[in-house]
Amino acid sequence: xxxxxxxxxxxxxxxxxxxxxxxxRVILGRVAILPVVLLGIVAVVFxxxxxxxxxxxxxxxGGDRADPxxxxxxxxxxxxxxxxxxxxxxxxxxxxxxxxxxxxSQHAPVVDVLAAxxxxxxxxxxxxxxxxxxxxxxxxxxxxRSPGSWVDHICRILAIGGISVPIFWLxxxxxxxxxxxxxxxxxxxxxxxxxxxQPITGLLVLDALLRLDFPMLGSALxxxxxxxVTLAVYPAAVVARFARSSYLDVFSENxxxxxxxxxxxxxVIVGVLATKNAVLPxxxxxxxxxxxxxxxxVLVEIVFSWPGIGRFLLDALLARDYIVVQSVTLxxxxxxxxLNLTADILHAVLDPRTRxx
Amino acid sequence: MNLTQNDFVRRLLxxxxxxxxxxxxxxxxxxxxxxxxxxxxxxTAQNLAERIAPPSAAHPLGTDSLGRDVLSRILYGGRTTLLxxxxxVLLSGIIGAAIGLIAGYFGGAIDAVLMRINxxxxxxxxxxxxxxxxxxxxxxxxNTAIALTIPAIPRDARLVRAxxxxxxxxxxxxAARASGVRPRRIITHHxxxxxxxxxxxxxxVGVAYSLLAVAGLGFLGLGVQPPAAEWGAMLTDGRMYIIxxxxxxxxPGLAIMLTALAAxxxxxxxxxxxxxxx
Numbered sequence: 001x002x003x004x005x006x007x008x009x010x011x012x013x014x015x016x017x018x019x020x021x022x023x024x025r026v027i028l029g030r031v032a033i034l035p036v037v038l039l040g041i042v043a044v045v046f047x048x049x050x051x052x053x054x055x056x057x058x059x060x061x062g063g064d065r066a067d068p069x070x071x072x073x074x075x076x077x078x079x080x081x082x083x084x085x086x087x088x089x090x091x092x093x094x095x096x097x098x099x100x101x102x103x104x105s106q107h108a109p110v111v112d113v114l115a116a117x118x119x120x121x122x123x124x125x126x127x128x129x130x131x132x133x134x135x136x137x138x139x140x141x142x143x144x145r146s147p148g149s150w151v152d153h154i155c156r157i158l159a160i161g162g163i164s165v166p167i168f169w170l171x172x173x174x175x176x177x178x179x180x181x182x183x184x185x186x187x188x189x190x191x192x193x194x195x196x197x198q199p200i201t202g203l204l205v206l207d208a209l210l211r212l213d214f215p216m217l218g219s220a221l222x223x224x225x226x227x228x229v230t231l232a233v234y235p236a237a238v239v240a241r242f243a244r245s246s247y248l249d250v251f252s253e254n255x256x257x258x259x260x261x262x263x264x265x266x267x268v269i270v271g272v273l274a275t276k277n278a279v280l281p282x283x284x285x286x287x288x289x290x291x292x293x294x295x296x297x298v299l300v301e302i303v304f305s306w307p308g309i310g311r312f313l314l315d316a317l318l319a320r321d322y323i324v325v326q327s328v329t330l331x332x333x334x335x336x337x338x339l340n341l342t343a344d345i346l347h348a349v350l351d352p353r354t355r356x357x
Numbered sequence: 358m359n360l361t362q363n364d365f366v367r368r369l370l371x372x373x374x375x376x377x378x379x380x381x382x383x384x385x386x387x388x389x390x391x392x393x394x395x396x397x398x399x400x401t402a403q404n405l406a407e408r409i410a411p412p413s414a415a416h417p418l419g420t421d422s423l424g425r426d427v428l429s430r431i432l433y434g435g436r437t438t439l440l441x442x443x444x445x446v447l448l449s450g451i452i453g454a455a456i457g458l459i460a461g462y463f464g465g466a467i468d469a470v471l472m473r474i475n476x477x478x479x480x481x482x483x484x485x486x487x488x489x490x491x492x493x494x495x496x497x498x499x500n501t502a503i504a505l506t507i508p509a510i511p512r513d514a515r516l517v518r519a520x521x522x523x524x525x526x527x528x529x530x531x532a533a534r535a536s537g538v539r540p541r542r543i544i545t546h547h548x549x550x551x552x553x554x555x556x557x558x559x560x561x562v563g564v565a566y567s568l569l570a571v572a573g574l575g576f577l578g579l580g581v582q583p584p585a586a587e588w589g590a591m592l593t594d595g596r597m598y599i600i601x602x603x604x605x606x607x608x609p610g611l612a613i614m615l616t617a618l619a620a621x622x623x624x625x626x627x628x629x630x631x632x633x634x635x
Contacts, residue, residue, distance in 0.1 A: 040477035048489055156374070160625070164617035166569055168576050169592055169610030176599050176606070295482040299573060314577060317492045325489055333480040 026348045030341055041333040042095065046088055049326045059320045060104050100330075105321035114309065114327060119202025120190060121308030124297050125290070126203075127228035132235035133286075139236070140243025141270060144251060155240065162237025167296055171230040171303035178226060185226045188305035191219055227304040231297055235289055242285050243278070250278040280351050287343035291336040375629075378622025385616050389435030398429040401584040409602045419604045422594055427605060431612055434586035438575075439616070441498060441587075442568045445505035450560040452506070453513025454552075460514065461521030462544055472518070478511040487570055491579045501580045505567050513559050520555035524548050558627040565620035572613045588613050 057074035058066055075081045079090055094101065100110040136159075143155040179187035190204055191197060197216050200207045205224065208217035250256060251274060259269050301310030309328060316324035393400075398416075404424035412419045418427035460471040478486075491504035524530065525548065533543050574580035575589020583590065588609045595605030 036473075037477065037480070040473065041480055044477050044481070048486075048493075051493065153374070160621050161614075161618060164565060164569075164614055164621050166572050166576075166589075166592075166610060166613045166617070168573065169606070169613065172592070172596060172599060172606055173603075173610065176603055180600055291480075292482050292484075295484045298484075299576070302577070313488075317488065317577075317579070320492070325492070329481055329485055329489060332482055332485060336480040336482070 023348055023352075027345050030344055034337070034341060037337050038334060039092075041337065042092060042330065043088070045326050045330045045333065046091055048329075049322050050084065050087075095330075100327040101323040103316070103321055103324050105316055105319040105324070110324055110327045113312065113324070114331070116202075117307065117309045117312050119199075120306060121294065121297050121301065121310065123190075123203045123205065123224070124227055124231060124300065124306060124308060125293055127205075127224055128231035128293060128297070129235060129286075129290070131228055132232035133239055135232070136236040136239025137243050139240040141247055143240070143244040144247035145270065147248060156244070159237045159240040159244075162233045162240070165233060167230055167234060168299040168303050170233060171227070171300050174226050174230055175303065186223050187226065190223050190307060191216070195219075227300050227306050230303070231293065231300045234296055235293060238289060239282070239285070242282065246278045246281055247274060250274045253277075280347060283346050283350075284340075284343045287336075287339040290339055291332050294332055294335070375622050375626030378619045378626060381615065382619035382623055385435070385612075385619060386439065389432055389439055392432035393429070393436070396429055396432060398426045400425060400429040400433040400586050402426070409598045409605065411602055412604060418608050419602060421591070421605055422598055427591075427608055430586040430591060431588070431608060434588050434591055434609070435612060435616075437498060437581055437585060438568065438571055438588045438613075441502045441505065441571050441581075442564060444502045445509065445567050445571075446560050446563045448502070448506040449509035449513050449563065450556060453510045453559070454517045454556050456510065456514040457517025457519075458521055458544060458548065458552075461518040462525060462540070462548060468518075471514070475511040475514055478508075479515070481508075483508045483512075483566070484570055484573060487574060488577070488579065491574055496579060496582045498581055498585075501571065501574060504574065505570055509563055509567065513563065516559045517552065517556060520552040521548060524551045527551070554627075558624075558630075561620070561627045562624040565617040565624060568613065568617050568620060 057071045057078060057080055058064075061067065061070045061074055079087055082090075098111065100114070102108075103110045103113055106113045139155045139159060143152045143159075146152055175187040178184050195216075197204075197208070197211075197213065200210055204220040205217065208214070208220050247270075256269060256274055259273055264273075297308065298310035298313055300306065301308045302314060305311070313325065313328050316322075402425060404420065407416075407420050407424045408422055410416060410420040410424070416426050416428065418431065421427055421430065456471060456475075460468040486508035487504045490507055491501060494500035494504060527547070530543060530547050533547055538546075571580060571587075572589030572592070575587045575591075576593050578590070578593060581587035581590055583594070591609040592606060592613075595602075595609065599606045
């Protein structure tokens with residue numbers, strides 16, 4: 001949205017540190033409000049979950065046909081009969097001990113189930129970023145170098161097409177074309193069925209490298225290709241649009257004009273002089289982009305039967321296993337806050353101007 | 358912000374790309390509004406003998422898994438999809454504008470409290486929030502519209518607040534306040550009138566996003582339920598048959614993409630026209 005793809009100006013203007021002075025004060029100030037924001041996220045997620053009609057105890061005990069006595073016992077056991085505030089603090093205490101709750105649809109602690117599913121999603125998201133960011137940067141810079149030209153128009157149309165395409169549809173079409181018609185790539189899963197490969201980190205590409213298992217590496221990359229390309233379209237398009245406006249701003253500045261007048265090679269001007277300033281706001285953009293990319297990964301995972309949190313999340317939603325949904329929402333929210341904090345601090349480190357005002 | 362009405366319209370139309378966006382969006386809206394009056398095939402009429410049929414004279418876009426006419430379902434589905442999208446965008450725009458106005462105009466503690474709540478809500482991705490609300494409320498047109506309205510409110514509120522803050526600095530607002538005009542009148546006569554194009558921009562930028570989210574919910578089976586047609590749900594329906602007839606997946610996807618593309622072009626045009634003056 002406009003948060004995933006803000007204009008260069010908005011990010012640069014809006015993200016000013018509130019305390020004037022030293023870097024340390026800026027960082028301290030940002031870290032100090034972190035617990036408050038995190039508490040807020042926990043509260044919102046908790047309340048959203050409680051606002052859901054339908055009692056989890058009722059659902060667990062068998063829906064409408066459930067024995068009222070069993071439901072009452074479950075409610076007591078899970079503490080659902082306590083006041084809301086007490087429930088909230090209990091949940092908070094649980095979280096602090098690293099306990100996200102019990103998933104009744106998976107018959108396992110949510111932490112364990114998520115830990116098993118997250119690496120696949122992380123791998124997919126990282127791959128999409130690694131493909132998407134360079135392509136987006138290249139398109140955006142090319143556009144900004146000759147605004148108004150036909151190359152610029154083509155790059156802009158590609159970028160606007162990239163944010164307009166429904167990724168689940170794009171995934172289906174790519175799977176059909178390259179998987180079914182041409183048969184070049186597998187269209188489901190992460191590795192061959194019945195593989196006895198033992199993962200280490202859960203990121204298969206990395207694990208294959210660590211074990212020096214090159215056939216596995218090839219297979220993992222081969223399976224990763226289509227889902228990653230599908231997911232990469234959105235970040236590529238967002239980065240392209242952003243880079244275009246960011247570089248256009250920088251190209252019009254005096255120091256670039258001076259450099260041109262001095263006859264410095266265009267490659268140096270674009271690649272070094274302009275990039276130093278133009279890429280800064282991109283750091284903040286990534287902080288906003290990554291969480292929405294993870295949600296996009298949910299859709300891509302469903303299309304390609306990728307065994308990450310996507311399919312799991314949808315099944316949990318349909319089974320009304322809200323504790324899972326609540327946990328995923330919480331994780332993504334916390335990730336968002338931490339990424340933005342990191343981006344702000346990085347920005348303050350790299351660009352002293354943002355510390356002043 | 359000092360643009361006159363004419364400048365604004367002229368700037369919107371001089372760009373060829375945004376002109377194309379306007380025409381395309383208008384054409385799509387006209388097609389789904391008046392199309393079903395011309396192509397009068399019943400979108401829910403099943404014909405199991407003719408399932409997943411390729412395009413023919415009787416069915417220009419073929420038939421779906423239950424032998425229903427795809428063209429007719431695209432037209433009717435477009436009504437549903439666009440109705441939900443525009444309702445959600447309009448509602449979140451209005452509610453967000455109200456919150457942004459209050460926070461931006463009064464400032465102080467009200468602003469601080471509203472914006473902190475806003476920050477927290479913004480940390481939760483749009484689609485994830487929409488998913489949660491959609492599952493909580495259950496399927497259906499109204500519930501899907503609500504599920505897409507709520508996650509957009511904090512975003513709209515923040516953008517409108519920024520616009521209000523810049524308008525508030527205007528001399529005419531100071532003058533009005535100094536001459537004892539009541540806040541309500543200042544808000545309606547001075548602030549609201551001057552941020553209206555900003556609110557319009559906020560909404561136009563949100564259209565494509567909400568449209569893709571409507572289709573996404575439909576694709577996940579959470580939005581509008583069959584036999585009613587909806588573009589995202591049509592994709593899911595066709596997914597199983599993509600090998601025998603890719604048209605059933607191609608067409609609804611293209612419809613979503615072209616509409617989102619048109620909406621994005623229009624949104625960009627509004628944003629460009631607006632950005633110059635801020």
